[in-house]
Amino acid sequence: MQIDPYLNFNGNCEEAFKAYEKIFAGKIEFKMTHAESPMAAQTAPEWRDKIMHISLRVGDRLLLGADTPPQYHQKPQGLAICISAKDVAEAERVFNALAEKGQVNMPLAETFWSPRFGMLIDRFGIPWMVNTNQAS
Structure with missing residues (x-):
């Protein structure tokens, strides 16, 4: 079994995943916009270029995501990647x-369990x- 995070965005999924691709030295393996999907005809024109699904490979893991329609989008809470x-x-x-x-909630520092x-x-x-993971 493998658990991979699926992130929902408020219209900026592609921008986020391009940034994550650089930050994590990963590779976007799949990207589909609403216009490229079988549902293209039912998609509002302003939503056609939004991401229906995207996957970024980082090592042996995937980071997945999509743009959530505005009426369904919620800020992530109660979790962290x-x-x-x-x-x-x-x-x-x-x-x-x-x-x-972004917003730093706890600066990167040494703790009793980790060097950073x-x-x-x-x-x-x-x-x-x-x-x-390890002392440096």
Whole structure:
């Protein structure tokens, strides 16, 4: 079994996934807009270029997402996507990239369980935790 996060966005999914592709050194493997789907004829013109489904491969995991129609979109709450960085340098790079134009809730710092841990909400409204797996 594998559990992969599915993120919902308020119209900026493609922008977010292009940023995540760079930040996580991943590869977008699949992207479908509403206009490219079998439901294209039933899609409102202003929604045709929005993402129906996208997948980003990062190592052996997938980060999945879509744009949620405005009447159904809700801000994420009660969860965070946890990044397990291999070392302090990677944790700092990822945290700083995600924090750009976002909101840092807990600055990246040494904790009793990790050489670096921090929490933030990125500029797309997604909550993240960055943790370092080993001492550096």
